[in-house]
Amino acid sequence: MEAVATENQTLIAQMVRDFGAQYIQPHIMEWDESQEFPRDVFSRLGELGLMGVLVPTEYGGAGFGYPEYVTAIAGLARIDGSIGLSMAAHNSLCTGHILQHASEAQKQQYLPRLASGEWLGAWGLTEPNTGSDAGNMRTTAVRDGDAFVLNGAKNFITHGKSGDVAVVIARTGEVGDSHGMTAFIVERGTPGFAAGRKENKLGMRASETTEMIFTDCRVPAANVIGAVGEGFVQSLKVLDGGRISIAALSLGIAQGALEAAIQYSKERQQFNQPISQFQGIAFKLADMATEIEAARLLTYRAAEMKDAGLNVNRESAMAKLYASEVSVRVANEAVQIFGGYGYTKDYPVEKFYRDAKLCTIGEGTSEIQKLVIARTLLK
Numbered sequence: 001m002e003a004v005a006t007e008n009q010t011l012i013a014q015m016v017r018d019f020g021a022q023y024i025q026p027h028i029m030e031w032d033e034s035q036e037f038p039r040d041v042f043s044r045l046g047e048l049g050l051m052g053v054l055v056p057t058e059y060g061g062a063g064f065g066y067p068e069y070v071t072a073i074a075g076l077a078r079i080d081g082s083i084g085l086s087m088a089a090h091n092s093l094c095t096g097h098i099l100q101h102a103s104e105a106q107k108q109q110y111l112p113r114l115a116s117g118e119w120l121g122a123w124g125l126t127e128p129n130t131g132s133d134a135g136n137m138r139t140t141a142v143r144d145g146d147a148f149v150l151n152g153a154k155n156f157i158t159h160g161k162s163g164d165v166a167v168v169i170a171r172t173g174e175v176g177d178s179h180g181m182t183a184f185i186v187e188r189g190t191p192g193f194a195a196g197r198k199e200n201k202l203g204m205r206a207s208e209t210t211e212m213i214f215t216d217c218r219v220p221a222a223n224v225i226g227a228v229g230e231g232f233v234q235s236l237k238v239l240d241g242g243r244i245s246i247a248a249l250s251l252g253i254a255q256g257a258l259e260a261a262i263q264y265s266k267e268r269q270q271f272n273q274p275i276s277q278f279q280g281i282a283f284k285l286a287d288m289a290t291e292i293e294a295a296r297l298l299t300y301r302a303a304e305m306k307d308a309g310l311n312v313n314r315e316s317a318m319a320k321l322y323a324s325e326v327s328v329r330v331a332n333e334a335v336q337i338f339g340g341y342g343y344t345k346d347y348p349v350e351k352f353y354r355d356a357k358l359c360t361i362g363e364g365t366s367e368i369q370k371l372v373i374a375r376t377l378l379k
């Protein structure tokens with residue numbers, strides 16, 4: 001799929017392709033219709049090293065870099081966006097936050113189980129009343145002896161119910177103070193920590209999205225990640241990497257939709273010829289492929305910069321903004337190429353179309369990506 005794939009990327013792409021054909025492809029529509037979250041798939045992905053792609057080998061991870069990570073997510077999303085989304089959220093957000101900001105003891109305690117897929121991770125930043133404006137969150141964490149007591153609710157949390165451990169950002173200071181929030185590691189089963197409503201979604205239906213509710217939930221002070229007051233700033237850094245994964249997710253969905261559209265356009269006959277012979281259809285395919293290639297270049301560029309230790313605040317926002325909008329446009333055109341059949345669940349493009357839309361919303365909407373990019377231009 002890549003312009004110039006490394007040997008590792010080629011191997012990962014093939015591994016994901018084989019895995020998808022065996023464990024995902026046969027169940028895609030069944031999971032989608034019933035909104036079933038196939039937890040066992042993630043244990044299997046763990047066996048392949050894909051639940052700890054960026055985690056160093058000393059903590060049981062695969063020890064790969066961001067380009068390999070992009071390849072893995074795009075490969076999964078080409079088959080099923082939901083699996084790509086859950087894998088990305090687990091790796092970039094929960095595991096990524098611990099990897100980037102936790103203490104050595106916390107890393108040793110949590111990373112091996114997360115990287116193996118034995119444990120599934122969740123990450124709670126968003127709240128019902130604060131999404132784009134996450135810095136205004138209202139969930140509180142109040143110090144009480146050797147613990148913090150959390151009260152409030154997080155919503156739209158990937159694996160909010162099935163997650164074995166969550167990184168939760170809560171307010172420990174004043175509203176309006178970007179240093180008034182702290183990140184906590186909260187294990188499932190902690191008294192006062194419960195899952196709330198599961199969302200009934202347009203797309204990404206096999207990826208679990210639920211509320212997380214905290215009622216006088218005591219979390220040991222030892223579970224604070226980094227220092228008190230650093231949680232929001234840490235989260236913004238986590239999102240810089242996470243956005244590369246959503247760009248990868250977008251790429252995979254767009255690629256899957258393009259491949260389906262190319263194949264269908266060669267098979268479908270109208271006016272006694274394949275519809276691919278109509279310039280109106282062929283030009284659509286050319287535009288789709290060109291936009292995907294541009295998105296791919298932006299995404300791999302951000303990935304390579306991230307691996308080189310450079311600041312990717314602008315580049316990851318650009319990759320995420322462009323790739324997600326391309327994904328929606330490409331999936332839309334793919335449905336158009338399928339005509340009426342594209343509007344049915346008998347063909348895959350209907351699902352690509354629904355799944356793609358999440359990419360312009362999750363981990364910061366397109367509007368928020370533009371704010372991030374503009375800020376770097378105008379400062």
Ligand SMILES: Cc1cc2nc3c(=O)[nH]c(=O)nc-3n(C[C@H](O)[C@H](O)[C@H](O)COP(=O)(O)OP(=O)(O)OC[C@H]3O[C@@H](n4cnc5c(N)ncnc54)[C@H](O)[C@@H]3O)c2cc1C
Nearest residue numbers: 123124125126131132156157158209361362363364365367
């Ligand atoms: C399937 C799914 C999975 C998710 N997983 C997670 C997760 O695991 N963890 C987590 O913490 N969150 C998660 N989210 C939440 C996601 O990050 C938020 O939905 C997203 O950040 C947008 O917030 P919001 O939904 O509250 O929209 P709002 O912030 O209310 O935005 C509504 C509209 O207003 C626009 N808008 C807002 N502010 C501005 C502005 N300043 N300028 C211009 N336009 C603006 C937005 O772009 C959007 O169009 C998930 C969401 C979904 C749908």
